[in-house]
Amino acid sequence: MISFTLMLINIFYTAHIHPQQTHNIHYGIASLILLFMVRKYFSKSSVAAGSIFALISVITLLLTSTYGALYFGDGFNPKITSLLTAFYYAIETMSTVGYGDIVPISEPARLFTISVIVSGITVFATSATSVLGPVVHSGFERLVKGNSKKMDRTNHFIICGLSSLAINTIKQLTERKQPITVIVSPRIQQAAKDQLEGLDVVIGDYSDGAILTQAGVMNAKAVLALSDDDADNAFIVLSAIELASSARTVALVNESKNINKVKSVNPDIVISPQQFASDILARLLNGESIDSDSIVASLLHSVQGLSEKEIKK
Numbered sequence: 001m002i003s004f005t006l007m008l009i010n011i012f013y014t015a016h017i018h019p020q021q022t023h024n025i026h027y028g029i030a031s032l033i034l035l036f037m038v039r040k041y042f043s044k045s046s047v048a049a050g051s052i053f054a055l056i057s058v059i060t061l062l063l064t065s066t067y068g069a070l071y072f073g074d075g076f077n078p079k080i081t082s083l084l085t086a087f088y089y090a091i092e093t094m095s096t097v098g099y100g101d102i103v104p105i106s107e108p109a110r111l112f113t114i115s116v117i118v119s120g121i122t123v124f125a126t127s128a129t130s131v132l133g134p135v136v137h138s139g140f141e142r143l144v145k146g147n148s149k150k151m152d153r154t155n156h157f158i159i160c161g162l163s164s165l166a167i168n169t170i171k172q173l174t175e176r177k178q179p180i181t182v183i184v185s186p187r188i189q190q191a192a193k194d195q196l197e198g199l200d201v202v203i204g205d206y207s208d209g210a211i212l213t214q215a216g217v218m219n220a221k222a223v224l225a226l227s228d229d230d231a232d233n234a235f236i237v238l239s240a241i242e243l244a245s246s247a248r249t250v251a252l253v254n255e256s257k258n259i260n261k262v263k264s265v266n267p268d269i270v271i272s273p274q275q276f277a278s279d280i281l282a283r284l285l286n287g288e289s290i291d292s293d294s295i296v297a298s299l300l301h302s303v304q305g306l307s308e309k310e311i312k313k
Contacts, residue, residue: 008032009115057123065090065116075109076102094120153200153216156181158247160206160236161227162188165252165273167195169226174199181215207235209243220247225267230258237267 011028019025069089073080080086080102089102093116104110156179159166166182173180181200204211206227217223223240225233230253237249251267253259263270 009118054126057126061094061116061119061123062087062090065094065119068112068116069093072104072106072109072112075104075106075112077105078102090116093117094124096120152179153181154219155179156200156216156220158183158212158215158217158220158223160223160225161229161232161252162195163226163228163252163254165271166224166226169224170195170199181220183211183215206232207239209239212236212239212243212245217243217245217247220245222248222250224250224252226250226252228254230254230262234262234265237262237265241266 011025011032015025066083066087069076069080070083070086073086076089080089085102092099092102093113096117104113157173158181159170160183162182162184170180170182179200181202182196183202183204183206184196185205186203202211202215204214206212206225212223217240223236223245225236227233227236233251233253237251240247240249248269249267250269250271251262251265253262253270253272256272259270259272
């Protein structure tokens with residue numbers, strides 16, 4: 001945008017002051033068209049590209065200002081007659097120092113000086129932004145996302161959310177050397193920064209298909225919807241199914257009243273710790289004996305989708 005603006009200013013300035021220089025006007029229009037055609041290639045920034053842009057901009061402005069000051073030399077007091085004096089005036093004006101030892105007295109010289117001042121401020125500001133912008137952005141991303149570990153997202157487990165069950169599942173899978181990718185929402189990412197240290201983390205909406213794809217859902221072993229919100233867990237399962245992923249889906253039900261609603265989205269496994277705890281408590285209060293068979297029976301009742309043989313494993 002800045003390049004377009006500067007080029008337009010240059011074209012109008014040349015057309016107004018030197019209308020006879022048609023070749024410069026045509027060159028400016030051609031440059032404007034070229035900038036418009038290649039605009040999509042300037043959508044990404046980097047320190048290297050920013051440094052090159054800054055260097056070219058400063059050199060171009062310096063050459064233009066120096067030879068412009070020499071060209072309009074008769075319009076200054078004292079007159080600018082040498083290249084060294086023109087270079088000095090260009091630096092002095094570009095940096096907006098303005099010692100006042102050389103003063104523009106003609107209209108063309110004053111208009112030229114105004115253009116150099118405006119261009120100098122613009123070029124230095126945009127150059128600093130181009131060079132420092134990517135550095136600051138990169139540092140901010142590291143601050144927000146933390147030093148997360150990247151991994152080959154294949155045959156891994158995707159855990160959505162940071163509920164108590166999710167945190168313990170992460171711990172157990174990590175101890176077993178299983179590859180894990182954790183998806184957390186931005187609102188809880190900062191609060192759980194320590195718990196996510198060293199993990200492969202994706203920041204975003206659990207139920208967003210693009211986020212699940214980024215987490216490697218198409219190559220995952222299982223998608224574990226373990227957030228504190230049952231509605232979120234249901235949407236996670238739906239998104240995974242809509243993506244036609246072969247990964248098994250596991251949904252946590254925090255409130256037992258929502259079991260049927262979560263089951264309606266057809267996850268492979270539904271886990272209800274609340275129902276398991278209430279079943280065990282009811283057995284104890286009723287004076288029933290608690291042995292391994294009764295625990296397995298209660299667990300099968302709360303974990304739907306697994307067989308008793310799979311539970312014992």
